[in-house]
Amino acid sequence: MLIEARELVKIYAMGEAEVRALAGVSADIAAGEFIAVMGPSGSGKSTFMNLLGCLDRQTSGEYLLAGERVSQLGPDRLARVRNRQIGFVFQHFNLLARTPAVENVELPLVYAGVPGKQRRDRAMAMLARVGLAERAHHQPAQLSGGQQQRVAIARALVTEPLLILADEPTGALDSRTSLEIMALFQELNRQGMTVVLVTHENDVARFARRILRFRDGRIVRDEPNAAADAARALRAEAVPA
Amino acid sequence: MNIGALLRIALRALAINKLRSALTMLGIVIGVGAVIVMIGVGAGAQKRVEEQIRALGSNLLLIMSGARTQGGVRLALGSGQTLSEDDALAINREIPEALAAPALRGGAQVIWGNANWSTQIYGTTPEYLVVREWQLAAGRAFEPAEMSGAGKVCLIGATVARQLFGSADPVDQVIRIKRVPFTVIGVLETKGQSLMGTDQDDVIIVPISTARARVLGSATQAKQRAVATIWVKAAEGYDTKVVEEQVRALLRQRHRLQPGSDDDFSLRNLQEVMSAQEASSRVLALLLAAVASVSLLVGGIGIMNIMLVSVTERTREIGLRMALGARTRDILGQFLVEAVTLSLIGGLIGVGLGLAASVAIGSFLGWRVLLAPEAVGLAVSFAFVIGVFFGFYPARKAARLNPVEALRFE
Numbered sequence: 106m107l108i109e110a111r112e113l114v115k116i117y118a119m120g121e122a123e124v125r126a127l128a129g130v131s132a133d134i135a136a137g138e139f140i141a142v143m144g145p146s147g148s149g150k151s152t153f154m155n156l157l158g159c160l161d162r163q164t165s166g167e168y169l170l171a172g173e174r175v176s177q178l179g180p181d182r183l184a185r186v187r188n189r190q191i192g193f194v195f196q197h198f199n200l201l202a203r204t205p206a207v208e209n210v211e212l213p214l215v216y217a218g219v220p221g222k223q224r225r226d227r228a229m230a231m232l233a234r235v236g237l238a239e240r241a242h243h244q245p246a247q248l249s250g251g252q253q254q255r256v257a258i259a260r261a262l263v264t265e266p267l268l269i270l271a272d273e274p275t276g277a278l279d280s281r282t283s284l285e286i287m288a289l290f291q292e293l294n295r296q297g298m299t300v301v302l303v304t305h306e307n308d309v310a311r312f313a314r315r316i317l318r319f320r321d322g323r324i325v326r327d328e329p330n331a332a333a334d335a336a337r338a339l340r341a342e343a344v345p346a
Numbered sequence: 347m348n349i350g351a352l353l354r355i356a357l358r359a360l361a362i363n364k365l366r367s368a369l370t371m372l373g374i375v376i377g378v379g380a381v382i383v384m385i386g387v388g389a390g391a392q393k394r395v396e397e398q399i400r401a402l403g404s405n406l407l408l409i410m411s412g413a414r415t416q417g418g419v420r421l422a423l424g425s426g427q428t429l430s431e432d433d434a435l436a437i438n439r440e441i442p443e444a445l446a447a448p449a450l451r452g453g454a455q456v457i458w459g460n461a462n463w464s465t466q467i468y469g470t471t472p473e474y475l476v477v478r479e480w481q482l483a484a485g486r487a488f489e490p491a492e493m494s495g496a497g498k499v500c501l502i503g504a505t506v507a508r509q510l511f512g513s514a515d516p517v518d519q520v521i522r523i524k525r526v527p528f529t530v531i532g533v534l535e536t537k538g539q540s541l542m543g544t545d546q547d548d549v550i551i552v553p554i555s556t557a558r559a560r561v562l563g564s565a566t567q568a569k570q571r572a573v574a575t576i577w578v579k580a581a582e583g584y585d586t587k588v589v590e591e592q593v594r595a596l597l598r599q600r601h602r603l604q605p606g607s608d609d610d611f612s613l614r615n616l617q618e619v620m621s622a623q624e625a626s627s628r629v630l631a632l633l634l635a636a637v638a639s640v641s642l643l644v645g646g647i648g649i650m651n652i653m654l655v656s657v658t659e660r661t662r663e664i665g666l667r668m669a670l671g672a673r674t675r676d677i678l679g680q681f682l683v684e685a686v687t688l689s690l691i692g693g694l695i696g697v698g699l700g701l702a703a704s705v706a707i708g709s710f711l712g713w714r715v716l717l718a719p720e721a722v723g724l725a726v727s728f729a730f731v732i733g734v735f736f737g738f739y740p741a742r743k744a745a746r747l748n749p750v751e752a753l754r755f756e
Contacts, residue, residue, distance in 0.1 A: 155750050158669065160668075160669060160749045160750045160753070161748075161749075161750045180673070180674060181673045181674065181675075184668065184671050184672060184673040184674075185671065185673075187668075187669055187670070187671050188670065188671020189671070193669045193670070195666075195753070199662060199663075199666045199753070201663060201666075202362070203358070203362050204358065212667070212670055213670040213671055215351055216667070216670060216671040216672050216673075216676060217671060260670070264671075
């Protein structure tokens with residue numbers, strides 16, 4: 106199992122009150138899966154993603170990433186886990202402004218301590234993989250939303266992580282561009298990358314092969330996505346290969 | 347992460363807000379510049395006082411004849427004739443740690459060839475040169491025979507030498523002082539301005555016996571051995587105040603003054619005057635540097651202010667960097683390097699401007715400004731410390747952000 110989550114509980118203190126964001130979530134995710142996490146806002150899906158991404162710690166429960174009990178690691182080790190094993194994709198891309206695309210992609214390698222030349226080569230290769238080789242020296246402001254998200258995906262992939270965590274990756278894109286981005290995720294998944302994405306759009310969730318539905322801090326439904334094949338067909342129509 | 351990578355990140359971040367970075371730096375530029383100029387001005391003033399003091403001679407006491415009362419009018423100090431050469435001899439004899447030189451003073455016109463010049467004539471003894479720590483630039487000092495025999499020989503100051511002889515060699519030339527021919531046997535070293543601003547080199551020194559007999563005239567000196575002033579030097583390592591009291595006691599005894607009556611002479615401890623001047627110039631230098639440091643401190647607060655704004659503005663960026671694997675120390679280092687870069691660049695520009703301003707002040711205002719390499723080093727390291735000190739709090743604030751909240755920050 107790539108991810109083993111056992112009875113994850115997360116309680117936030119909001120002044121006097123306590124908010125139980127996760128009320129005991131268990132899930133196993135195998136390498137190579139493509140999972141959509143769905144649910145209304147406040148259902149705990151973002152909290153779940155933050156725990157999976159080692160950005161936050163659970164109040165109780167157990168989380169094993171590739172067999173490692175990451176919740177017991179210190180902050181620097183956690184940073185290393187985020188750096189080497191997880192690729193993040195955000196709704197608003199979170200690219201560094203006025204910084205060329207290729208340097209944005211290099212950023213995780215900077216923190217990994219990869220030397221400059223090798224860093225540049227790997228970043229360029231990853232940009233080529235998402236189809237933006239010729240835009241490598243453009244700044245984010247000179248790129249379209251879809252292109253920016255591709256740069257962000259290249260950045261998530263550049264350290265060759267175990268899994269990609271995408272938080273509403275199409276939330277800031279129009280529907281046509283959304284389809285392109287989802288097709289890219291699907292392609293990466295077909296090449297063996299584990300992808301977990303949060304969304305509340307059914308059109309987006311359709312691309313996943315398994316859907317986790319959250320409500321009130323619990324997983325209320327965990328089912329394979331029958332529509333996945335249909336989505337593939339849709340992609341073939343919408344996006345010429 | 348190595349320092350080069352951090353520096354690149356810092357420079358890019360600073361380049362994004364060029365105007366803001368420049369204005370923030372300006373605080374440090376002004377602060378460092380002010381420190382350099384003020385230390386320069388202060389050190390210059392101090393040096394000037396020190397030089398004047400060295401020119402006057404150290405451990406000096408000056409005794410002047412008391413005021414004379416003439417028909418109820420008290421005349422100036424030195425107008426009375428209460429001091430005599432014998433007082434000086436007595437001091438030399440009775441107080442081993444003091445060296446005294448009596449002096450007569452008057453103005454006279456001097457002529458060499460067709461050049462002439464009005465100057466001060468000092469009639470004194472060979473001890474005078476020792477007391478004033480005055481060396482000869484050329485020629486020789488008086489010989490005993492010239493002292494006792496009222497020899498017509500003289501030593502001339504640098505100003506007199508220049509005015510009368512120009513570039514010619516004055517030694518062994520004959521000049522006329524009040525129409526009396528004198529052989530120049532030596533030229534005194536340059537002493538420069540006195541503390542009071544008079545030219546100490548505008549002087550001719552003759553044996554005291556010669557001065558009395560031929561130049562300054564005995565008509566004004568009713569008493570045969572009266573002198574206007576006696577210069578006294580306390581030997582090195584002796585407290586001038588103790589020597590001052592010994593001299594005072596000796597003179598009072600010699601002048602047969604009753605206990606409780608006023609001195610009939612005036613005794614000034616020049617050493618104390620000079621020490622006070624030196625101390626005040628030191629305090630001035632310190633004060634200037636302190637005021638300049640305050641402006642540097644204000645510059646540092648400016649850096650802290652801007653860094654805090656920057657951390658808040660870039661909360662999302664910090665969250666992102668953390669998500670991508672930046673450790674606490676990477677974030678801390680990034681913002682610390684940014685603050686130090688601001689302060690160091692500002693510091694270096696400040697050094698340049700400060701040095702330029704020092705030179706400008708020196709040449710336009712004619713002030714003496716001392717450019718000390720230590721001041722440059724001090725100001726730059728001070729700027730560095732300011733960067734670290736005022737950058738640390740904002741950087742730590744950034745490094746302590748919770749990545750989840752930082753990423754959600756709007």
